Amino acid sequence: xxxxxxxxxxxxxxxxxxxxxxxxxxxxxxxxxxxxxxxxxxxxxxxxxxxxxxxxxxxxxxxxxxxxxxxxxxxxxxxxxxxxxxxxxxxxxxxxxxxxxxxxxxxxxxxxxxxxxxxxx
Amino acid sequence: xxxxxxxxxxxxxxxxxxxxxxxxxxxxxxxxxxxxxxxxxxxxxxxxxxxxxxxxxxxxxxxxxxxxxxxxxxxxxxxxxxxxxxxxxxxxxxxxxxxxxxxxxxxxx
Numbered sequence: 001x002x003x004x005x006x007x008x009x010x011x012x013x014x015x016x017x018x019x020x021x022x023x024x025x026x027x028x029x030x031x032x033x034x035x036x037x038x039x040x041x042x043x044x045x046x047x048x049x050x051x052x053x054x055x056x057x058x059x060x061x062x063x064x065x066x067x068x069x070x071x072x073x074x075x076x077x078x079x080x081x082x083x084x085x086x087x088x089x090x091x092x093x094x095x096x097x098x099x100x101x102x103x104x105x106x107x108x109x110x111x112x113x114x115x116x117x118x119x120x121x
Numbered sequence: 122x123x124x125x126x127x128x129x130x131x132x133x134x135x136x137x138x139x140x141x142x143x144x145x146x147x148x149x150x151x152x153x154x155x156x157x158x159x160x161x162x163x164x165x166x167x168x169x170x171x172x173x174x175x176x177x178x179x180x181x182x183x184x185x186x187x188x189x190x191x192x193x194x195x196x197x198x199x200x201x202x203x204x205x206x207x208x209x210x211x212x213x214x215x216x217x218x219x220x221x222x223x224x225x226x227x228x229x230x
Contacts, residue, residue, distance in 0.1 A: 045208065045221055045222070045223045045224050046157075046165065046208055046210075046221040046224075047219070047221070048217065048220045048221065050216075051216075059215065059216035060216065061216070061217070062122075062216075095164055095165075097164075100167065100170060100176075104215055104216070105153065105212050105213070105215035106170075106212055107155035107157075107167055107170045107210055107212055108155075108157075108165075108167065108210075109167050109170075109176065111164035111165060111166070112164065113163075113164055114164050
């Protein structure tokens with residue numbers, strides 16, 4: 001069974017870079033599939049941030065593309081999110097997830113529990 | 122960019138009754154439409170993909186229909202654990218901008 005677990009600082013200062021990691025167990029990232037990040041501001045809906053393949057190929061939400069970097073570390077079986085120049089609008093629960101099928105144009109079949117990141121000085 | 126619109130924003134239904142939730146795409150997404158259920162404090166859970174295929178372990182009371190731009194999620198006989206927020210997601214146009222709808226809150230009447 002695929003399991004995902006987000007980790008990282010729960011508080012980030014404005015203008016700094018948010019960094020999160022998603023540890024994957026029960027499946028080897030190097031075996032395939034796209035892996036993604038989704039966020040949800042408090043009380044609001046879901047927003048896809050971006051997705052990455054084990055080879056490092058990435059897709060980003062155009063609205064966030066200039067500030068987002070997603071990377072993968074197959075040796076540690078994890079992938080990471082960096083979001084630069086954060087503001088209070090980036091306060092959200094951040095989820096990592098795996099696409100259901102071995103291509104990016106498929107829904108998210110497996111989700112982490114999510115981690116709340118607050119942007120505040 | 123495809124915009125997904127869900128209606129209604131809130132739906133009040135009594136346990137045991139049928140609930141019908143709608144999702145509309147601003148342009149055709151073929152059958153590349155998924156539904157998720159999210160309970161408070163939990164991650165979303167995939168219910169339906171391919172517009173009508175139930176994900177693993179999803180009860181038969183959940184069904185999806187539609188294609189193109191109009192989609193429906195039906196819960197045939199509501200159980201107490203079904204009261205939650207439901208999101209639709211298109212994955213036909215990839216990479217997307219706003220891939221998810223804004224959600225429908227299903228509450229107890």
